[in-house]
Amino acid sequence: MRVLVTGGAGFIGSHIVEDLLARGLEVAVLDNLATGKRENVPKGVPFFRVDLRDKEGVERAFREFRPTHVSHQAAQASVKVSVEDPVLDFEVNLLGGLNLLEACRQYGVEKLVFASTGGAIYGEVPEGERAEETWPPRPKSPYAASKAAFEHYLSVYGQSYGLKWVSLRYGNVYGPRQDPHGEAGVVAIFAERVLKGLPVTLYARKTPGDEGCVRDYVYVGDVAEAHALALFSLEGIYNVGTGEGHTTREVLMAVAEAAGKAPEVQPAPPRPGDLERSVLSPLKLMAHGWRPKVGFQEGIRLTVDHFRGAV
Numbered sequence: 001m002r003v004l005v006t007g008g009a010g011f012i013g014s015h016i017v018e019d020l021l022a023r024g025l026e027v028a029v030l031d032n033l034a035t036g037k038r039e040n041v042p043k044g045v046p047f048f049r050v051d052l053r054d055k056e057g058v059e060r061a062f063r064e065f066r067p068t069h070v071s072h073q074a075a076q077a078s079v080k081v082s083v084e085d086p087v088l089d090f091e092v093n094l095l096g097g098l099n100l101l102e103a104c105r106q107y108g109v110e111k112l113v114f115a116s117t118g119g120a121i122y123g124e125v126p127e128g129e130r131a132e133e134t135w136p137p138r139p140k141s142p143y144a145a146s147k148a149a150f151e152h153y154l155s156v157y158g159q160s161y162g163l164k165w166v167s168l169r170y171g172n173v174y175g176p177r178q179d180p181h182g183e184a185g186v187v188a189i190f191a192e193r194v195l196k197g198l199p200v201t202l203y204a205r206k207t208p209g210d211e212g213c214v215r216d217y218v219y220v221g222d223v224a225e226a227h228a229l230a231l232f233s234l235e236g237i238y239n240v241g242t243g244e245g246h247t248t249r250e251v252l253m254a255v256a257e258a259a260g261k262a263p264e265v266q267p268a269p270p271r272p273g274d275l276e277r278s279v280l281s282p283l284k285l286m287a288h289g290w291r292p293k294v295g296f297q298e299g300i301r302l303t304v305d306h307f308r309g310a311v
């Protein structure tokens with residue numbers, strides 16, 4: 001198996017690269033380094049500094065590496081940026097994604113695993129419920145729309161050209177190497193700021209001072225394991241979450257405990273565009289043997305330890 005990982009220099013992609021190397025697979029990385037970092041790519045791994053919008057560059061990577069499998073983690077990954085610039089989001093996530101699918105077709109790639117969004121694709125998840133894969137997509141942002149549309153393209157490429165595919169709908173992925181600047185990631189933001197003794201902003205769910213929104217926080221190492229399972233033996237759409245919801249205040253308390261520091265909190269009104277509650281049902285993936293191994297407190301401790309080394 002020869003796996004080309006797009007976005008392999010980024011947060012989730014670099015954990016996937018490590019996981020695949022540990023399994024003895026041949027891996028190459030395609031990344032434009034817009035948010036990824038060259039030092040995230042292990043030495044000896046072929047690296048193509050290519051933007052997905054560059055069709056020629058994508059083709060060159062396929063011609064040189066000849067992947068049998070593709071892990072597609074590269075994206076315009078910010079909901080906020082997609083709302084401000086829907087065309088940019090479309091160009092990277094859909095036109096760029098199609099360049100990749102065309103290269104898969106041209107070079108006879110067997111299977112593609114896609115990083116989709118469980119956090120954004122279902123819209124609001126009512127209290128007491130967990131979003132299931134059978135729920136219809138209800139995109140509320142250009143980002144969610146582009147991810148949902150790409151899933152349709154995958155289905156078409158499967159039917160028309162025989163490409164096998166898996167779409168993993170990630171919850172809120174967190175862990176070491178998440179960038180606290182630029183892209184979102186409240187765990188990384190809080191970890192860095194609390195360790196530095198800086199105040200943190202807690203956006204309200206409804207009114208300033210409340211506990212904040214609810215998310216399904218899933219540890220990046222568990223995501224890499226779900227990804228490997230998908231690559232080897234799944235087909236179709238799977239949520240990757242824990243099934244547990246945590247409020248932003250719970251995140252802050254866990255970060256503060258791991259850091260051993262009392263945070264200074266600045267309560268703020270709801271952040272425009274934020275869903276109040278998003279929790280995923282992981283049962284479909286669990287039926288194939290996957291389990292989230294790293295619990296919330298432990299995962300936050302591992303993340304804070306990483307940032308302690310970095311700040």
Ligand SMILES: O=c1ccn([C@@H]2O[C@H](COP(=O)(O)OP(=O)(O)O[C@H]3O[C@H](CO)[C@H](O)[C@H](O)[C@H]3O)[C@@H](O)[C@H]2O)c(=O)[nH]1
Nearest residue numbers: 077078117119120184185186189201202203213248271274
């Ligand atoms: O300084 C901050 C930053 C965030 N939050 C809150 O923390 C929660 C989580 O926010 P994130 O920005 O970490 O995550 P989102 O759920 O907004 O977005 C995540 O999920 C999205 C949908 O899947 C996208 O994938 C996105 O890239 C990913 O970070 C939200 O209620 C947000 O308002 C704060 O209170 N303070």
